[in-house]
Amino acid sequence: MKDLTPATQKFILHWGEMGTKWGINRTVAQIHALLFIAERPLHAEEICGTLGVARSNVSNSLKELQNWGIVKVTHLPEDRRDHFESMKDVFEMFRVIITERKRREIDPTIAMLRECVEESARETGGAAIHTRQRLEQLQEFFELGVDFYEKVNRLETPTAVRLFRMGDKLFRLLGLKG
Amino acid sequence: MKDLTPATQKFILHWGEMGTKWGINRTVAQIHALLFIAERPLHAEEICGTLGVARSNVSNSLKELQNWGIVKVTHLPEDRRDHFESMKDVFEMFRVIITERKRREIDPTIAMLRECVEESARETGGAAIHTRQRLEQLQEFFELGVDFYEKVNRLETPTAVRLFRMGDKLFRLLGLKG
DNA sequence: CTCTAGTTTCTGTTTTTACAGAAATACAGA
DNA sequence: TCTGTATTTCTGTAAAAACAGAAACTAGAG
Structure with missing residues (x-):
């Protein structure tokens, strides 16, 4: 887990565990935690790098989160890549x-x-x-x-x-x- | 699944699936469903026979249900075996x-x-x-x-x-x- | 003390789920 | 249309969970 403060790391790991206990895939929950904490929308590659999981896994997990309706795609000017953002409220x-x-x-x-x-x-x-x-x-x-x-x-x-x-x-x- | 009406079978199977979606082991949930429906306390062997799962599996699942606090052991007169009963309310x-x-x-x-x-x-x-x-x-x-x-x-x-x-x-x- | 029925624990197998990496696809810009 | 970048789908592998059967243990009854 790169570039994260200890508190953020702890939160993401715990949220992942919580997920599993409620029938949510650990990676899905971790990505959700990361996006929830993030100050700005992230693209898939950043998520891979930060959490250290495979690109495909991120892709599928993001789709899952979008199906749940708690993560949305956004686009930034000057950047073709999809960026992902969690609901914050x-x-x-x-x-x-x-x-x-x-x-x-x-x-x-x-x-x-x-x-x-x-x-x-x-x-x-x-x-x-x-x-x-x-x-x-x-x-x-x-x-x-x-x-x-x-x-x-x-x-x-x-x-x-x-x-x-x-x-x-x-x-x-x-x-x-x- | 022996000796169960179609409605009861359907219920037990569905309850098992529900369980998995909420982080509860399928067998645990099925046994709970069976005990919830049962008219009288059942002993482990009956549960094995009815659901067709291994004795050890039943034993562990029953312990789990007791840990949750929704299944209790009772004893019938003239019978040494533990009998198990779900909360009904x-x-x-x-x-x-x-x-x-x-x-x-x-x-x-x-x-x-x-x-x-x-x-x-x-x-x-x-x-x-x-x-x-x-x-x-x-x-x-x-x-x-x-x-x-x-x-x-x-x-x-x-x-x-x-x-x-x-x-x-x-x-x-x-x-x-x- | 010994036997027997009952229960739990242990161990290896099977099944399921999660996952990584590669291949395929989509798609914008030149 | 071609090319490079982004994304998804596919496939095999690894990890985890569920499970069965055997062995070990417990506790009444004789």
Whole structure:
């Protein structure tokens, strides 16, 4: 890892590890960390050099990050090369990531649960009833999560932040002591 | 996969895939799915037979699930064998999972960010200042998340559910139209 | 103390994933 | 059209993870 301060290095390595624990490829996460920290858009060759990974690996990882929607290509005047830039607003960035994971993983899971519930409703016997109930509870939980997500997602960032910061007021609204 | 209805099979397979996308071993997730659906505690041998995986694999996966805190051992009268049972309350179960992921991954990340911020505060130059600011934003975001988690976590399940269900009232509280 | 059923740990194999380097492709400017 | 630069795709290899089966260990029952 060339030309990076110790703090930056530590951050990039940790972010890579975090990635793996959440099902994100280590290199993808490291490149994301680098672009997030970078003061200006970087081109692929710089990323190779800095992180010491192969050009092809960088290319594929950048494409992956673009699919996630958190990295964009830009072009600088006088330079033909693609330059890459990460979203910088942390809240917006996670909003995008969560939206994407919902689309890829949660929505299909809810669809699957719905199908399984239907299927087990057609099946006979006590076991099938029991199965259906369990699956329905799971479905209900995911749908609750999605509903909440959608509500929060409609808010402007500063409003959403206020919501998450809100302490006692929230609890009073719920008619409870915290 | 023996002795399972088509719906149950579909669920277990999907849950296994979901697992891998979130950094959970496929077999671990499948066993969890099976225990979640099961009407009664199962012993290791039954799990082997049903899912068709090796005894050792089941043993390790069960230990993993116990470490997560979502599967418990029970003993039946007249039977020396350990029997395993998943938590059944979905909301509680995810509460446990989230708590554990926070402990394992989020807390260390916040600690790392704190260290990096300190470190880059000691470093000199414009780049270090820029780095520190980015890391501080990230840290702030994670701390916001943790605060919110802790607040919600203090609530009884039904109250928390009410919070997530709450629609317009919430927005009015925030002084906004949804 | 010994036997037996149960469980965990260890070791080697298989499978999957990540990765580097080469080859192929695209593309702007001369 | 040709040429040099940038990018992507392809292919084989290396590393990591998952896994099965055997061996080792544990603990009741007799």
